[in-house]
Amino acid sequence: MRTQVGIVGAGPAGLFLSQLLHLQGIESVVFECRDRAYVEARVRAGVLEYGTAETLREAGVGERMDAQGLPHAGTELRFARTRHRIDFAELTGRSIMVYGQQEVVKDLIAARLADGGDVRFQTEVVGVHDLDTNRPRIAFVEAGEPAELDCDFVIGTDGFHGVSRNHVPDLMIYGRDYPFAWLGILAEAPPSSRELIYARHDRGFALHSMRSPKITRMYLQVPADESLHEWPDERIWAELHQRLATDDGFELTEGALLDKSITPMRSFVATPMQHGRLLLAGDAAHIVPPTGAKGMNLAIADVRLLAHALGGYYADGRDDLLASYTETALRRVWRATHFSWWMTAMLHVDPGTDEFGAQLAQAQLDYVTTSRAMATSLAENYTGLPYEQSWSYR
Ligand code: RFL
Ligand code: PHB
Numbered sequence: 001m002r003t004q005v006g007i008v009g010a011g012p013a014g015l016f017l018s019q020l021l022h023l024q025g026i027e028s029v030v031f032e033c034r035d036r037a038y039v040e041a042r043v044r045a046g047v048l049e050y051g052t053a054e055t056l057r058e059a060g061v062g063e064r065m066d067a068q069g070l071p072h073a074g075t076e077l078r079f080a081r082t083r084h085r086i087d088f089a090e091l092t093g094r095s096i097m098v099y100g101q102q103e104v105v106k107d108l109i110a111a112r113l114a115d116g117g118d119v120r121f122q123t124e125v126v127g128v129h130d131l132d133t134n135r136p137r138i139a140f141v142e143a144g145e146p147a148e149l150d151c152d153f154v155i156g157t158d159g160f161h162g163v164s165r166n167h168v169p170d171l172m173i174y175g176r177d178y179p180f181a182w183l184g185i186l187a188e189a190p191p192s193s194r195e196l197i198y199a200r201h202d203r204g205f206a207l208h209s210m211r212s213p214k215i216t217r218m219y220l221q222v223p224a225d226e227s228l229h230e231w232p233d234e235r236i237w238a239e240l241h242q243r244l245a246t247d248d249g250f251e252l253t254e255g256a257l258l259d260k261s262i263t264p265m266r267s268f269v270a271t272p273m274q275h276g277r278l279l280l281a282g283d284a285a286h287i288v289p290p291t292g293a294k295g296m297n298l299a300i301a302d303v304r305l306l307a308h309a310l311g312g313y314y315a316d317g318r319d320d321l322l323a324s325y326t327e328t329a330l331r332r333v334w335r336a337t338h339f340s341w342w343m344t345a346m347l348h349v350d351p352g353t354d355e356f357g358a359q360l361a362q363a364q365l366d367y368v369t370t371s372r373a374m375a376t377s378l379a380e381n382y383t384g385l386p387y388e389q390s391w392s393y394r
Helices: 012-023 036-041 050-058 063-068 088-092 101-114 233-244 295-316 325-347 355-368 372-383
Strands: 005-008 028-031 070-072 074-079 082-087 096-098 118-120 123-129 137-142 145-150 153-156 172-188 197-200 206-212 215-223 256-271 278-280
Touching (some): 005 012, 012 028, 012 101, 012 295, 028 123, 050 063, 050 096, 050 295, 063 101, 074 355, 088 372, 096 206, 101 118, 197 233, 197 325, 197 355, 206 233, 215 233, 233 256, 256 325, 295 325, 325 355, 325 372, 355 372
Parallel strands (some): 005 028, 005 153, 028 118, 074 197
Antiparallel strands (some): 070 096, 074 082, 137 145, 172 256, 197 206, 206 215
């Protein structure tokens, strides 16, 4: 069995790369250890940068997003029981799109399969070999049977817990674990606000987001290693009411909980993002805490670079774009890593810090909500900084 590009993992990164390669006439096979229903039901990120939404459109997978997604021209920072709006459109001329990651994944799977794409669910990659040669191989297990795929390149888009990253020798890891986690809920309730609300409260951070006019997505800062057993539904609602309360009578609409989960918070950057014919993208190479809503957007940005570099390789035999992939990708990754860390520090209550740390966070919030320069900085990072190049080589 043989293809041009073998892709490990059908998250947003792997699926979108397969789509961008297909548009340039490059063949790929995507391996996914989970089944299709599981991948399509996984509730994760919800905010698409301006450029991510635009890239999805350019790749022909933006139709349902434009019909069902919710464009937001701003967001709210809430603290001391008061609302402060950051007007993205006015400050940067850009908006974001609120559209669930699982919907992006569904659209990508549908597009790939409609075009005869080779996406193999319930097929686990168990090893990648001969990465130093021009003929790397992917070893996988499909329906209990071991098999191999020969390819020109192996792309590791298998997420943070994947196997690909371990095949990069002398990998350097930089990161932070935060002393808190996010408890996320999906509720069958109309959103209580038109835009997202990032709230800092003495009891901890809270985020009000949404998935549709009928579904609210919310998060609460909880201690690291917290168990979901500690959080019956009533406690979650009581905490959300307290942390989101305002002096002007904000009302939070409750509803049945459809999903409940806890996500640890970490910053993680692995470098180099490549070794020989193996290239990593998305969570396989880097993780940000979700406060800046950058995780999936970074995955898409990596894949844009890879699509361009592989396009150059197949069209003109160029390998310089592939050679500089890590360096180019990491510029954006480190910017997003800083932004996500900064948003996290400003909005959370660090149980390990004293009043000094709390006052610094408050000073940042005061600054960002009173200075046009600082608000513009938040807005341009949040809506997404410009890409360095187009995704297609031609
Ligand atoms: P993904 O989405 O993790 O996809 C990787 C895929 O690879 C598969 N896989 C394998 N397949 C075959 N063989 C193997 N050996 C394999 N090992 C793994 C996995 O099953 C999976 O389908 O990575 P990708 O494509 O890089 O996309 C990145 C985004 O998913 C991620 O950045 C964001 O979702 C981060 N993130 C969140 N971001 C937000 O902005 N807001 C959130 O609320 C939010 N919640 C989350 C999250 C990430 C989570 N992870 C990674 C555990 C909640 C969770 C639980
Ligand atoms: C979400 O809607 O899931 C979401 C929104 C903004 C974030 C993180 C998650 O910063």
